């Protein structure tokens with residue numbers, strides 16, 4: 505029995521898509537919420553059992569994990585402790601946990617909680633096999649909360665304010681590459697058991713080039729207004745002094761300058777992971793965005 509959390513989410517849907525394509529034969533128990541959209545799951549044709557509840561509910565997790573061999577925990581790292589406690593109590597053999605490259609940030613406010621949770625969990629390896637997947641920023645559809653906002657912003661505005669020069673590198677990953685990687689990791693247990701993988705996009709891309717790429721894909725002529733870093737920090741300080749509900753902190757401005765580049769060599773070697781480049785991946789997202797705008801007009 506396979507137990508999956510987060511199958512109705514952005515990358516979970518791609519994982520499901522792959523399970524369907526591969527005609528997965530085993531039983532799958534999916535933890536979903538009362539209001540989760542389970543349409544795809546219901547028509548998947550797979551041996552799916554839905555259990556309705558929340559990852560916050562430890563007793564529910566323990567009860568529903570009975571008879572499970574492997575857990576794929578896609579939903580947030582913030583519930584990994586609860587999932588692992590229930591898994592260990594039920595003598596689950598293997599947990600595949602989707603965490604984040606956020607743990608590598610040099611800014612404590614971004615990484616501290618993730619490091620704490622992961623270090624605690626990794627100590628459990630004498631009781632259960634643990635494979636950790638660490639995606640970079642995820643994009644790829646109207647369901648992402650990162651790139652979609654940027655696409656929408658660039659479509660609606662002429663000017664784009666940029667804090668600093670935009671030289672920092674990013675390596676966003678497409679949701680489909682991730683969801684499919686979950687499947688490959690699950691299927692290649694002999695190789696992937698007890699390992700850790702960073703899962704990023706094909707190549708690093710400068711933040712400035714990423715903005716230009718989205719703008720060109722939208723066929724827009726946006727003007728990028730670079731705000732010198734010293735001025736951005738100064739303004740953020742003043743803004744935070746006068747507004748206690750400020751939308752952006754000084755540290756967030758600084759974190760934007762941090763390179764977020766992570767090699768996926770290990771995943772390429774073990775599961776043949778070969779992700780899309782950003783310029784390829786963003787095309788579909790922009791297309792769907794424009795289609796949804798057209799539909800909205802009708």
Ligand SMILES: NC(=O)c1ccc[n+]([C@@H]2O[C@H](COP(=O)([O-])OP(=O)(O)OC[C@H]3O[C@@H](n4cnc5c(N)ncnc54)[C@H](OP(=O)(O)O)[C@@H]3O)[C@@H](O)[C@H]2O)c1
Nearest residue numbers: 510512513514515516540558559578579580604640641642
């Ligand atoms: N977004 C990023 O840029 C990013 C970067 C690095 C790592 N990650 C991590 O990568 C993983 C996959 O991301 P994703 O984009 O696929 O996530 P997502 O779209 O946010 O999906 C979250 C899933 O978890 C479910 N869920 C949330 N809270 C729950 C609760 N209390 N009880 C039960 N189910 C709950 C949601 O159910 P509903 O359908 O009911 O909402 C949904 O299926 C996550 O662990 C995320 O933290 C994300």
